[in-house]
Amino acid sequence: NYGIVLDAGSSHTALYIYAWPAEKDNNTGRVEQTHSCKVKGKGISSYASQPWKAGESLTLCMQEAEQKVPNKRHHETPLYLGATAGMRLLNMENSSASDKVFQAVEKALQKFPFSYQGARILSGQEEGAFGWVTVNYLDDLCSCCVLTSMRFLSPSQGLETTGALDLGGASTQISFVSDNYDGSESPSNSVTFRLYGNDYNLYTHSFLCYGKDQVLRLALAQQTQVNFHPCFHPGYTEIKNYSVLYDSPCVSGRKPQGAPENFTLRGNGSFGQCQEIVKSVFNFTSCKYSQCSFNGVFQPLLQGPFGAFSAYYFVMNFLNLTDTSIPLDTVKDKLARYCATPWDEIKLHTGVKLSYLAEYCFSGTYILTLLTEGYNFTSESYSNIKFIKKVSRSYATLFLLHTPQMPHDLSSFPVDH
Numbered sequence: 001n002y003g004i005v006l007d008a009g010s011s012h013t014a015l016y017i018y019a020w021p022a023e024k025d026n027n028t029g030r031v032e033q034t035h036s037c038k039v040k041g042k043g044i045s046s047y048a049s050q051p052w053k054a055g056e057s058l059t060l061c062m063q064e065a066e067q068k069v070p071n072k073r074h075h076e077t078p079l080y081l082g083a084t085a086g087m088r089l090l091n092m093e094n095s096s097a098s099d100k101v102f103q104a105v106e107k108a109l110q111k112f113p114f115s116y117q118g119a120r121i122l123s124g125q126e127e128g129a130f131g132w133v134t135v136n137y138l139d140d141l142c143s144c145c146v147l148t149s150m151r152f153l154s155p156s157q158g159l160e161t162t163g164a165l166d167l168g169g170a171s172t173q174i175s176f177v178s179d180n181y182d183g184s185e186s187p188s189n190s191v192t193f194r195l196y197g198n199d200y201n202l203y204t205h206s207f208l209c210y211g212k213d214q215v216l217r218l219a220l221a222q223q224t225q226v227n228f229h230p231c232f233h234p235g236y237t238e239i240k241n242y243s244v245l246y247d248s249p250c251v252s253g254r255k256p257q258g259a260p261e262n263f264t265l266r267g268n269g270s271f272g273q274c275q276e277i278v279k280s281v282f283n284f285t286s287c288k289y290s291q292c293s294f295n296g297v298f299q300p301l302l303q304g305p306f307g308a309f310s311a312y313y314f315v316m317n318f319l320n321l322t323d324t325s326i327p328l329d330t331v332k333d334k335l336a337r338y339c340a341t342p343w344d345e346i347k348l349h350t351g352v353k354l355s356y357l358a359e360y361c362f363s364g365t366y367i368l369t370l371l372t373e374g375y376n377f378t379s380e381s382y383s384n385i386k387f388i389k390k391v392s393r394s395y396a397t398l399f400l401l402h403t404p405q406m407p408h409d410l411s412s413f414p415v416d417h
């Protein structure tokens with residue numbers, strides 16, 4: 001059997017093909033990702049003003065999929081598109097633009113011979129839950145299991161599940177199982193589903209606007225009137241356009257009156273000062289629950305190991321900081337030294353886009369601040385986090401999209417029994 005998923009993030013779209021053995025010759029039933037294709041250009045949400053291009057952008061990857069899935073399987077192969085925070089923001093800002101993007105995408109996808117199952121925006125809870133299912137399905141996290149999906153047998157057998165930390169461009173998700181959380185306190189943070197005969201009650205929250213690209217906008221928006229920005233390297237200069245910076249519902253309310261067209265961003269590379277700016281994007285003033293992370297959002301006590309992926313991994317891997325057995329203070333010192341390194345030296349790094357290079361100091365600072373100040377990881381619990389490379393959320397999306405309403409019954413998830 002085959003299934004195709006398009007994962008439409010805020011900055012990129014990717015196509016994944018999954019395959020698993022048909023029931024009759026089922027040995028392990030394991031789902032494998034057999035092919036992936038990165039859609040050229042930015043995420044589909046970036047085509048808001050030219051929606052037809054969003055459809056066109058998918059064509060090459062779809063043609064590849066036609067080649068990869070055997071012809072006789074085409075008609076029964078489900079095809080899904082799940083969009084995340086980038087489309088959520090576009091929908092908030094201009095719902096007719098997001099409708100047009102979806103219409104163009106549907107038109108393009110329906111031209112292919114697959115069994116098209118629809119394109120839609122995933123809720124933040126779904127996104128969090130998919131990340132969690134996927135993290136718990138990964139090989140490299142499960143050294144003790146013969147078959148990875150045996151992790152899903154774990155609660156009744158006293159083994160722990162792994163929490164999921166996902167950092168995107170536009171939103172960030174935290175999802176974990178906590179003994180202190182039965183879903184009654186803040187039910188909107190609870191996702192329950194059945195997987196391999198076990199009931200799971202997951203705590204999950206998606207913070208819209210707390211993806212690293214949107215927080216960078218906030219951090220820039222606060223500092224347009226000052227001479228130097230501490231989150232950028234000494235010697236870094238860039239002309240920034242006000243309208244581009246404020247073109248997002250996450251920051252649009254903060255645009256100063258009578259702002260000029262451009263401002264000059266100059267770096268001075270101070271981790272400590274950068275952290276102060278980043279801290280100010282979190283609101284800790286009120287919490288109507290027994291405990292909160294930030295912005296008044298309930299969060300139970302952190303529990304168990306965590307897998308941190310997507311931009312968490314890209315950034316920490318670039319900074320050589322994926323080893324969480326290094327004491328947190330040492331990690332901060334290393335990042336402080338990195339931030340203070342002159343831009344002339346940083347920009348010599350080859351093989352990485354200049355725009356990413358310019359932002360790793362900020363992104364590293366945001367990650368450490370989000371984890372410690374935002375989610376309350378401590379010097380001790382920081383070592384429970386593992387930065388992991390490959391989690392394609394679409395893996396779980398494929399199966400979860402079958403069931404449009406939460407709670408999900410995933411007992412038909414086609415893996416080993």
Ligand SMILES: Nc1ncnc2c1ncn2[C@@H]1O[C@H](COP(=O)(O)OP(=O)(O)O)[C@@H](O)[C@H]1O
Nearest residue numbers: 009010011012084085086168169170171311314
């Ligand atoms: N090599 C890299 N270095 C740094 N950041 C990266 C790299 N590759 C991707 N990213 C960033 O990772 C984030 C991925 O977010 P994405 O999944 O598109 O967003 P969302 O799920 O919030 O819609 C984006 O901020 C993107 O710019």
